[in-house]
Amino acid sequence: MASSVQELNLLRPGHAACAGCGLAIGMKLVLEVMGPRTVAVIVPSCEGAIGGVYPNTSYGVPTFHSAFEIAAPTAAGIANGLKIQGRDDIQVLAFAGDGGTFDIGLQSLSGVAKNNDDILYVCLDNEAYMNTGIQVSSATPSYAWTNTTPEGNPRRKKNIMEIMAAHYNPYSATATIGYPRDLQQKITKAKGIRGTKFIHLLVPCPTGWRTPSDISPELSILAVETNVFPLYEVEEGRKYTINHEPRRLPVQAYLLKQGRFKHLGEEQIRQVQRDVDEEWEKLKHRASLQG
Numbered sequence: 001m002a003s004s005v006q007e008l009n010l011l012r013p014g015h016a017a018c019a020g021c022g023l024a025i026g027m028k029l030v031l032e033v034m035g036p037r038t039v040a041v042i043v044p045s046c047e048g049a050i051g052g053v054y055p056n057t058s059y060g061v062p063t064f065h066s067a068f069e070i071a072a073p074t075a076a077g078i079a080n081g082l083k084i085q086g087r088d089d090i091q092v093l094a095f096a097g098d099g100g101t102f103d104i105g106l107q108s109l110s111g112v113a114k115n116n117d118d119i120l121y122v123c124l125d126n127e128a129y130m131n132t133g134i135q136v137s138s139a140t141p142s143y144a145w146t147n148t149t150p151e152g153n154p155r156r157k158k159n160i161m162e163i164m165a166a167h168y169n170p171y172s173a174t175a176t177i178g179y180p181r182d183l184q185q186k187i188t189k190a191k192g193i194r195g196t197k198f199i200h201l202l203v204p205c206p207t208g209w210r211t212p213s214d215i216s217p218e219l220s221i222l223a224v225e226t227n228v229f230p231l232y233e234v235e236e237g238r239k240y241t242i243n244h245e246p247r248r249l250p251v252q253a254y255l256l257k258q259g260r261f262k263h264l265g266e267e268q269i270r271q272v273q274r275d276v277d278e279e280w281e282k283l284k285h286r287a288s289l290q291g
């Protein structure tokens, strides 16, 4: 049994993530379901750095380190090469952060989704460029402090799920580490679907979010229960399913636990609440149409 447990532990002790890193927890949960017969593409980012320095690695699967902007086509190239060789027992996974997905890799991800290449793409969203020193990305929420938005981000977070849905790809889903069973069920489902699958995985980052290292799972639960980050799936770009009915806690319960939001005034918090409520109504409406 020891070897099978070891096989499932595909992000092993000794990795270099910060204490309490949600990204490391998320990758571990994803790899546990993907299993050892997986090739993972990784971009220059926290996930590229935490594996360790060559020739050592904490990853228990082969990893291909691509350029920042081409995680998706690199994974598609590997997947298509394996297909030509008749190796349909190996799955190809791309891990990229929000910078590599929402910004720098968006064009190449769009091309892969348009072709419906057979890969699983997991966006590890820690809501800023953390690895290079906490710079704002298009995934950074409104008013959040980063080193390039010292007075708070003036723009709303880009809706990457809607961008993916516009490609009519077979499967996209949101997930977060505070709901590990939901996450792993979605990875299992994605493994059984051919084509471009996309998981938007929210991963709290104690370093960039200015939070204690022991509350990352709690924060990701609060993101869901306040509706800041609802859990849902989109199939073929039109069938929306909400996977968890949130408690609809006020957004303060989530925001005020994080140093990056500590400067927010009452009106800014009210605006975040309005934005969250508006997005929730839109999502409920789409889910009610049932594709």
Ligand code: SF4
Residues within 6 Å of the ligand: 016, 017, 018, 019, 020, 021, 022, 023, 024, 046, 050, 126, 130, 131, 204, 205, 206, 207, 208
């Ligand atoms: S900077 Fe954030 S995402 Fe990167 S390793 Fe540290 S805690 Fe994890």
